[in-house]
Amino acid sequence: MAQSTAGSVRPITLTIAALGGQGGGVLADWLVEIAEAEGYLAQSTSVPGVAQRTGATIYYLEFFPQAAAQSAGREPVMALMPVPGDVDCVVASELVEAGRALQRGLIDPARTTVIASTHRAYSIAEKSALGQGTADPAALTELLRQQSKRLVLFDMDALAERHRSVISSVILGALCGSGVLPFRRHAFEAAVRASGIAVETNLAAFADACEVATRGGSISEAAAAPAQSVLPPVPERAVSPHLQPLLEAVRRLPPPVQPLALAGVRRMIDYQDADYAGLYLRRLESIVALEAAHGEEAWTLSEHVARALALWMTFEDTIRVADLKTRSARLERVRADVRAAPEQIVGITEFLSPRAQEIADTLPAALGSRLQRAPRLADWLARRVRGRRIRSNRLGGFLLLYTLAGLRRWRRGTLRYRQENARIESWLQALQRLTPRNRPLAIELARAQRLIKGYGDTHERGWRHFSALFAQLERLGARPDGAALMARLHTAALADEEGAALARELAALQASTA
């Protein structure tokens, strides 16, 4: 308990930073009950405001020893809001909310214990970025560690999930285990019991969290960025002996390129066949050879191409989607994702909305381009297939998708394949041309493949943006800062859907070189 300069007793102060709907109110009620049972006067208040709907919410509590009030013969005056530098404990039910408490000055290195969950509930800005837009959790964790007196951090959401409980029980357990409040464990448990709702699971989550917090939480778990899959190592022998030559080809590549190339090869086989993997490797080898001649011992370009080429060559056509949707592993994943019980029957409905374009794409090239030239027929077809809901767990729906996936064999003849193949070739040729003259710009061009992704309108927008960048190659190649400018254009292309930022950058570029 903090002592003021005058030496008198001061209240214990606690802030709960939560998101609307996370049960911050329940937690505050529990804490009031516990404090009162343990001989403290308690006051709690909150500012829900419009934040009651998914925004950030703050609860504030003060506890004052009843004995001290009795001996003074007066009631304490308790504050209704946290004061920077005067908060004993900040509880945050989500990582960025802990950061927000820090931003508000509520965390004091000499005073404040921070108990926070490492999980993220992404903000709308982070979620709606055209690519990667999430805040850096490792940097925030580090800052919290520097700025707080003590930090108890772990993934409270995962723990709650494990017990099929709620995060408020986990936080309560963490508060108990951290020992930051002078209340005994049985008082905490009594409050959970008294609420009478999901007592068993809540107590289990409470106990587990209490245990974790007693150990001090786990910083290492927190500091790790959200798990991104890592590339598997390159084996010596292929599982299927007849594919050993492919593996040998991969192993002849420069070591940093090998894991990427292996992932690429596997992807080609998964997508098409072993011959396609061979094509992938031949294309990659030509870039590697070029970089060997001009790359000053670094393989950055080859690495980018290994990745970008693999993604581009496995473009998402109807056949691919149907294939992915009909695999048994997918069924298992869906069952796990929706928490189906082991024997539970789960139906699956797919939302497919092919346009005339997708139909044309899947047809043999000649037929497909004929359809493209017959807008009325295309319209009629589009109306017939638009907005389809396919029940892929039923025989009819499954067979439709299964048959579609079976078209893989004829994929090389489709309109889409021809088109993508031509685009890939022209991209590779540009890389070939550029590398000897301006390797950094070639690297940027390889990176720019990232813009092409998705389906329908999204894919068209990506291709449009990529083409706009591609069209600048001549202009940029002539400038010493060409690579940096290309990177700028790349960032601008991902800034907004409408392409406004990209248009501005392009106009600026035009003006500066005119």
Add this chain to the structure above:
Amino acid sequence: MAERSFAKQVDSLRLGAGEEFRGEGILAVTKALLQSGVAYVGGYQGAPISHLMDVLADAEEVLAELGVHFEASASEATAAAMLAASINYPLRGAVTWKSTVGTNVASDALANLASAGVQGGALIILGEDYGEGASIMQERTHAFAMKSQMWLLDPRPHLPEIVRAVEQGFELSEASHTPVMLMLRIRACHVYGRFVASDNRRPPFSRAEALAAPQRDYGRIILPPSTYAQEREKIEQRFPAAERFVAERRLNETIDGDAGEIGIVLQGGLYNSVLRALELLGCADAFGSSRVPLYVLNVTYPLVPEEWVRFCTGKRAVLVVEEGQPEFIEQAANQILRRNDLSARLLGKELLPMSGEYTVEVLRKGISALLERWAPGLAVATAPRRPLPAERLAALVPPRPSGLCTGCPERPLFAAMKLLQRQTGPWHISADIGCHSFATLPPFNMGNSIMGYGLGPAGASALSSAGPRRALAVMGDGGFWHNGLTSGIGNAVFNRHDDVTIIVDNNYSAATGGQDIPSSRGAGVRRQGNNSIVAAVRGVGVRWVRRTRTYDMQGTLAVLREALSTKDAGPKVIVAEGECQLNRQRRIRPLTRQAIQKGERVVQERFGVDPDACTGDHSCIRLSGCPSLTIRPNPDPLRSDPVAHVDHSCVGCGVCGEVAHAAVLCPSFYRAELLFNPTRRDRLLAWLRRTVIGFLQRRRARRLLRYAV
């Protein structure tokens, strides 16, 4: 049924004398009303006093036992007009709403009430929505008190004081024949505390007695010459009576301190914050003893000059702590000091900020400046805090604006509007107050102005028939019944507007906590719900009315297209229906659980995203913003952009599928239908499907096994 049920807490409204009451500030106010013998209560919901309305609605049984009449008023104006019963009869009445917005709406009735004067105590309980957590423009209720001559109580945010303020408020109102406003700041409304209860009192004079012997006095009618007499009465009788009452009953408090040359005058509502600031400066203890003398204004209008003179005499400097602007109290106090030839220097907005909430931190700075200049050595020195890496933090802590809830029926409406604008070009949209206000925030970012509750259509008036694209207005069912039917729709008909109005019908006053409104289905036995919006709209003369289910995006898009292009003259009204998902879930969940337990066949739907089909562009999120539609790291080691992901909070509303179709987005979404308690036929079919599908899947998987690198 409201979002929050106070059924449990209502029992505490029955506590008798000597028993301890524990609970939220708002609940304490309700108890205080019953202890004061109130005869009738009304109001309109809105943060931070929504819960007061909810408590009253849940407490109708207790109210009935005591003979108290309660109404969920149609608007704040309705509630204020209700107080007319206290003009002619010794009936105590109380009304409540969110201020200043509600006071704005009520001000016509309030001004007339204040002019006529009251016999029975009239109390207006105001949730002052100012500072952190507020959802309205930042203004002060104080101005209303001054302009209409109503008294304004601003009690210390401490339950016993709040209860006392309610009880004394009625007495003050009766002693001075003037309505009294009691303002509670956001945190005071939600503060948990305790007080010792007294017995509830039946109103000593009943409403039946009033009707049995109606009283009439032309002097109380708002027509000349009564109005001139009323104005004189205000100044000559009511004002002095109020001053006398406040002084004699010592509603304001003075706290002596040893630093007698300075002092602080503060609004009662800021008492706890000022005390904490003083405590942190080493000038007060935890129990409210202060070295700096304090004058606590639990009544901020009218001021009592003698009290000011007594407090300021012999002081060199006095700080006035007055939140918000303009600084009415400081101006009036300067006049009092000047008239009484007092030399104390009055400080206020000179040391404290003109605008914004007076947090403890702000007060600490202001009071510290006072002490530094006028009482050096009194404050303890505090070590300056290390500055935070503000810029770095700004990059690491993204803002978290409010948004529509998981599964909200308004989401598909705004998604449809966003999509359609991509084809037609942008529209001018006059927005309104309600959950749909959140459409002005990401990811929808639409709506050009908000003029007030129910005023969306009126806000589009000036742009009507101006071409080339019609103006749009959005209004909720809450705003529609509040005033929008006449101010918006009736007006549009009468003035032959050409615009399109969308009435968002989610079946409740959802943003304020899901209270019932005239069109609510299932409004209970005490009220008549189910009143048709479409019939009302037709009733005021609209010819072009269409209904659409918001979850049917194709249908909504078609209706919108038609409304924007039809040759039909006159206003176009679309009633977009979809039950508030928060309320729906609260209704449905227990039923579903029961059905599953009873062994009934139940299908539960949930959405999901195939992470290998998703390419991480997040178009779907930009058209939805559903809290359950989020992102997670890409499982594909070759990709870095996070993939979309539907978390466990999904309620299966279907919007993801609708959006994927309407926007021709991508095939990654699926809907899973979880079957509980399958029939024998279900099991047989499932077995058959599993067998055939499993065979085919194994056949195809064999190829991949043959080609494993």
